[in-house]
Amino acid sequence: xxxxxxxxxxxxxxxxxxxxxxxxxxxxxxxxxxxxxxxxxxxxxxxxxxxxxxxxxxxxxxxxxxxxxxxxxxxxxxxxxxxxxxxxxxxxxxxxxxxxxxxxxxxxxxxxxxxxxxxxxxxxxxxxxxxxxxxxxxxxxxxxxxxxxxxxxxxxxxxxxxxxxxxxxxxxxxxxxxxxxxxxxxxxxxxxxxxxxxxxxxxxxxxxxxxxxxxxxxxxxxxxxxxxxxxxxxxxxxxxxxxxxxxxxxxxxxxxxxxxxxxxxxxxxxxxxxxxxxxxxxxxxxxxxxxxxxxxxxxxxxxxxxxxxxxxxxxxxxxxxxxxxxxxxxxxxxxxxxxxxxxxxxxxxxxxxxxxxxxxxxxxxxxxxxxxxxxxxxxxxxxxxxxxxxxxxxxxxxxxxxxxxxxxxxxxxxxxxxxxxxxxxxxxxxxxxxxxxxxxxxxxxxxxxxxxxxxxxxxx
Amino acid sequence: xxxxxxxxxxxxxxxxxxxxxxxxxxxxxxxxxxxxxxxxxxxxxxxxxxxxxxxxxxxxxxxxxxxxxxxxxxxxxxxxxxxxxxxxxxxxxxxxxxxxxxxxxxxxxxxxxxxxxxxxxxxxxxxxxxxxxxxxxxxxxxxxxxxxxxxxxxxxxxxxxxxxxxxxxxxxxxxxxxxxxxxxxxxxxxxxxxxxxxxxxxxxxxxxxxxxxxxxxxxxxxxxxxxxxxx
Numbered sequence: 120x121x122x123x124x125x126x127x128x129x130x131x132x133x134x135x136x137x138x139x140x141x142x143x144x145x146x147x148x149x150x151x152x153x154x155x156x157x158x159x160x161x162x163x164x165x166x167x168x169x170x171x172x173x174x175x176x177x178x179x180x181x182x183x184x185x186x187x188x189x190x191x192x193x194x195x196x197x198x199x200x201x202x203x204x205x206x207x208x209x210x211x212x213x214x215x216x217x218x219x220x221x222x223x224x225x226x227x228x229x230x231x232x233x234x235x236x237x238x239x240x241x242x243x244x245x246x247x248x249x250x251x252x253x254x255x256x257x258x259x260x261x262x263x264x265x266x267x268x269x270x271x272x273x274x275x276x277x278x279x280x281x282x283x284x285x286x287x288x289x290x291x292x293x294x295x296x297x298x299x300x301x302x303x304x305x306x307x308x309x310x311x312x313x314x315x316x317x318x319x320x321x322x323x324x325x326x327x328x329x330x331x332x333x334x335x336x337x338x339x340x341x342x343x344x345x346x347x348x349x350x351x352x353x354x355x356x357x358x359x360x361x362x363x364x365x366x367x368x369x370x371x372x373x374x375x376x377x378x379x380x381x382x383x384x385x386x387x388x389x390x391x392x393x394x395x396x397x398x399x400x401x402x403x404x405x406x407x408x409x410x411x412x413x414x415x416x417x418x419x420x421x422x423x424x425x426x427x428x429x430x431x432x433x434x435x436x437x438x439x440x441x442x443x444x445x446x447x448x449x450x451x452x453x454x455x456x457x458x459x460x461x462x463x464x465x466x467x468x469x470x471x472x473x474x475x476x477x478x479x480x481x482x483x484x485x486x487x488x489x490x491x492x493x494x495x496x497x498x499x500x501x502x503x504x505x506x507x508x509x510x511x512x513x514x515x516x517x518x519x520x521x522x523x524x525x526x527x528x529x530x531x532x533x534x535x536x537x538x539x540x541x542x543x544x545x546x547x548x549x550x551x552x553x554x555x556x557x558x559x560x561x562x563x564x565x566x567x568x569x570x571x572x573x574x575x576x577x578x579x
Numbered sequence: 580x581x582x583x584x585x586x587x588x589x590x591x592x593x594x595x596x597x598x599x600x601x602x603x604x605x606x607x608x609x610x611x612x613x614x615x616x617x618x619x620x621x622x623x624x625x626x627x628x629x630x631x632x633x634x635x636x637x638x639x640x641x642x643x644x645x646x647x648x649x650x651x652x653x654x655x656x657x658x659x660x661x662x663x664x665x666x667x668x669x670x671x672x673x674x675x676x677x678x679x680x681x682x683x684x685x686x687x688x689x690x691x692x693x694x695x696x697x698x699x700x701x702x703x704x705x706x707x708x709x710x711x712x713x714x715x716x717x718x719x720x721x722x723x724x725x726x727x728x729x730x731x732x733x734x735x736x737x738x739x740x741x742x743x744x745x746x747x748x749x750x751x752x753x754x755x756x757x758x759x760x761x762x763x764x765x766x767x768x769x770x771x772x773x774x775x776x777x778x779x780x781x782x783x784x785x786x787x788x789x790x791x792x793x794x795x796x797x798x799x800x801x802x803x804x805x806x807x808x809x810x
Contacts, residue, residue, distance in 0.1 A: 159802060271704070272666060272684075272685040272704055272706070275666060275685065276647075276666070276668055276687060277627055277629065277647040277649060277666070277668060278629075278649075280627075280647070281627075303802075304801060315725075316687070316706045316707060316725045316726050316744075317725060317744060318744065318745060318800070321744075321800040321801065322800065322801050322802050324723075324742070324799070326704065326723055330665075330681055330684040330685050330700065330703040330704040330722075331643070331661060331662035331665045331666075331681040331684040331685070331703075332642075332661070332662065332681075337642075337661070340622050340623075340641075340642045340643070341642075341643070341662075343622060343623055344622065344623040344626055344642065344643040344646050344662075347596065347597070347600045347623040347626050347627065348600075348623075348626045348627035348646065348647055349627070350600070350601060350604060351597075
């Protein structure tokens with residue numbers, strides 16, 4: 120809040136005539152002015168931008184006298200991750216517990232989908248389709264491809280279902296739990312339109328509920344159908360946008376999911392109403408804790424695997440998520456940034472070119488852009504424009520994403536070794552402390568230097 | 580619809596659903612007829628077939644009968660639970676009795692014929708398949724239907740064709756109410772031909788001229804950024 124303005128000497132001094140309101144600050148004034156001018160809600164891409172309790176608010180207790188650390192480069196630290204061992208005859212086996220989250224062809228270009236497949240394959244992890252179906256590019260380039268079954272069922276078909284390595288039934292998304300998807304007309308290109316059976320260039324809305332089932336009892340029957348269809352081979356994930364995560368996870372487990380994906384409110388989107396992004400759902404930290412509580416309460420922790428997503432950016436985030444009880448993480452926005460989202464330049468034929476003018480045209484700047492919904496991505500990541508999509512060469516994108524995943528995995532194993540673990544899945548809650556009271560309460564991790572977990576009886 | 584070959588029998592009171600579906604996913608000889616006895620309302624009967632075979636279900640089926648069907652002809656001699664022929668790609672599914680909610684949901688192709696009435700959300704999210712209902716359909720039928728045709732020989736419930744894209748609904752009886760962005764339009768020659776042809780395929784005889792056409796007004800195709808501008 121600013122209460123100062125330059126006086127005659129050019130110095131900033133308190134000036135009650137220029138006091139900024141906390142309630143009606145400049146961002147809020149701008150919001151109201153815009154609403155008054157257009158009569159439309161603001162739509163944007165990416166995830167929540169507000170400050171939230173997050174993995175940054177947790178710290179690791181490295182080994183010391185009471186715990187024995189492992190040598191960073193010489194002693195083994197296993198990262199292998201198996202997902203979907205509950206009912207599926209062919210579980211997913213990954214080299215690292217870091218997966219690529221579901222993002223649609225439509226929101227992303229075919230080049231990007233190919234790049235993600237190449238990167239995931241080279242790191243021994245999985246990538247995921249999105250609303251709009253499976254592209255040949257991503258199937259070809261991905262060794263392990265998770266096929267989403269979404270409310271819209273755009274492009275959903277039994278051939279691709281049989282070609283997939285696992286099925287993810289999407290109930291909701293962290294950016295908009297309770298909301299359907301949207302893809303603005305600029306991105307509904309001829310190919311996207313054809314895949315989704317839609318007229319070209321329309322502002323596409325997708326449903327928020329599945330067309331052929333309602334409620335958890337139906338979901339159990341739907342999951343059985345998918346199993347029968349695929350001869351009980353493929354793991355079935357259920358993805359939930361985090362709200363009442365404790366109950367929703369229990370219902371999903373009860374419905375027969377092999378793997379639960381919980382997406383917190385920091386999770387990204389290609390296009391969603393601003394009010395939805397910032398005001399619906401709970402932070403990933405809180406959601407993860409509730410999901411683990413639910414699995415432990417049902418005694419299913421080792422039987423049903425948990426993937427957490429929503430704002431995972433660093434190897435430390437991954438390590439903390441695993442320590443809290445996740446089996447793996449899924450990353451969307453971090454991957455986009457690795458590809459070049461919000462970068463000042465793009466690479467073509469090995470040379471960097473400035474994209475700043477294109478950010479300016481969107482009335483934004485590198486580092487602040489969230490204009491995925493416009494399809495005018497200055498670095499060619501979230502676009503269907505034939506010119507712009509050339510700014511992301513699949514091999515360049517694949518190299519960047521591979522490097523990013525590699526870095527995260529190195530950081531993850533470094534943390535695990537420092538905590539004395541030979542396997543990243545051995546990281547545990549006891550390895551963590553919280554920096555803030557909010558994080559301590561949400562994550563049920565003691566505040567650093569104390570044994571206090573807010574709300575836990577008898578632990579003051 | 581009877582095939583010339585001796586039917587392969589599956590008795591679901593003695594054999595499991597898994598055995599049936601596994602057999603139907605195996606290499607199949609085109610034209611083979613499968614006869615499913617004692618279905619007893621089991622869910623997911625004959626889902627995921629990908630061959631030109633015939634399946635005769637001798638009784639009521641539960642959820643998702645003939646789900647995601649490709650190429651096969653599946654006949655249910657009885658009623659069908661929710662999501663019959665959901666996401667069908669091609670082939671044909673007949674229900675001699677009634678169908679519950681979400682019949683033919685998101686079907687991309689093929690023909691679904693329901694002799695009796697269909698419940699709520701018949702043809703929801705339809706993506707190119709055709710549905711003929713001999714009786715009436717429940718509320719919110721053809722919700723967000725994108726392509727294909729829904730022919731209703733009886734009446735339609737509330738909110739018919741809400742948020743329709745390019746699918747077309749034809750109704751012979753009364754429409755309780757139309758959903759957002761759906762409108763009644765005049766029947767063109769091509770509509771009469773479509774209805775006649777689908778009724779013919781379904782084996783139901785009504786004059787095509789008895790039907791009304793319901794299609795999208797296309798007012799929801801774009802967020803109208805100019806509608807409420809200040810100037």
